[in-house]
Amino acid sequence: MYSITTNNLTYRFNGKETVLSDINLQVPTGSIYGFLGPNGAGKTTTLRLILGLLKKQDGEINIFNQPFEKNRIDILRKTGSLIESPSLYAHLSAKENLAILQKVYQCKHSRIEEVLKIVGLENTGKKSTGKFSLGMKQRLSIAIALMHEPELLILDEPTNGLDPNGIIEMRELLKQLNKDLGMTILVSSHLLAEIEKMVTHVGIINKGKLIFQGTMGELHEAQHQQSFMCFETGNVEKSKEVLKTNGIQFQQEGSQLHMPVLERELIASINKQLVEQDIKVYQISIVKNDLESIFIDLVK
């Protein structure tokens, strides 16, 4: 069951320049879905389309299994969002900003204190939000998104402007909301490292196209498939002969020979053959690509 699905979502700026092409997003209910891509890949455009901030051109958007356009009010009643930079009335305090939303959502007044406590801004008093640091503004924006206890949270780069501690706190907060309240969270970022410890699912977008979508397990599988073995010896040419006689495909990278990960017994056997031929063996290792390298490879 999915909280958000898009079918062939396509968007062109000024009807010409294609910025999104056939995006088929599937955000499972109860998941934390990391929406990854470099700057300008189309993340914000996708999220703005999902929230109705941009007029849909081609494709379908379904949220809670309902078409967005026909059920906008019902869907937004259950959705909290933060798109790009914080949206706050600079001349008002944190409480006054939240009171504006409290009137619209008709939630209890005590909810203002609750959400301020959740994001750690309960002691800001009458200070106007215009005087807040970017991190404080970002946290208050999260509080605004949480005001009506939504089922779905859509956050566009929520860690922008946060210091390392703030990033960790935000990560913990989102994990807690997901775990305790079962909130489905769609969070975009351009840094995999920033969200890989938190998300259950991931979608990678580049140049307006969704190039990977799956669970974190599936991404780790891709990581495993991209691992390789590395042999470094004193005589590359003779080593190549040994590998050929054993029927192993390899690639030469300078003084190293790269190949798919071999069985333990085969590694030992090749090592023995090399030593018997008086070839010095300096290194036999398995090189594992980290997720960041996979992400970079995917978006190249």
Next chain:
Amino acid sequence: MQLINSIKSEWLKTRKSAASWLCLIGGLFIPLIFLIGFLYNGETLSTYGEVENVWTAHFFQVWQSMVVFLLPMGLILATSLITQMEFRNNTWKQLHTTPQPYYVIFWAKFIVIIGMTLQFFFYFNLGFLLSGIIPSLVVDKQLPDATFPYSQFFTSNWKIFVTCLPVLALQFLISLRFKNFLVPIGVGLMLLVATLILVGNWEHVYLSPFSYSPLTMMGTPETMKDINIYNWSCYYFITFMVISYLMYIRKAEKG
């Protein structure tokens, strides 16, 4: 109900805002000048001399100083400040992701602008009353003798308010359309100044939506005797509001 909640929410945004200060200071400014003038010279409403009713004379004197330039300018500034608040704070996207129909957002915002204008009228009339009463109490140690012309007071206020509507609607339209704060202010002031130059010199000046407030006090010249400026105010108001609404609803990018 949703509209009422939305209006309450929009009204909260005006707290401590430049527009609310403008409304308070702008409303009390001219009456305060009169009050200071009376007290400084030790005068009261009787200074208007042999007139039918000193309150009426005072009312027109105070309003005349206001309607020609300060009132339209205040409307231009306040409407632009309130409407542009969303652009300035980058909050259109926040507002448009709340579960409110677009027509509710649109009308709640405009009703708040109307509310601010009424608040301005309240401050101005309060100032007007005090500028008449206080000097009498201080100098003559009693309230003014003249009967207060309630009917004329309310009718004139209503008429002036009607002439404000096309200006409010036009400024609302421009402020919704353009992100740059200078555009609605610039266009508004340019039209106002052009109208004031033409008001005594051009027989078709009634075509300008900014001409009706000055014409209320200055009186319509003979060449415009068949023109009902209040009807024209309403026509312009309805036209501008329809255009604003269609433009707002059809906007492809909502934040």
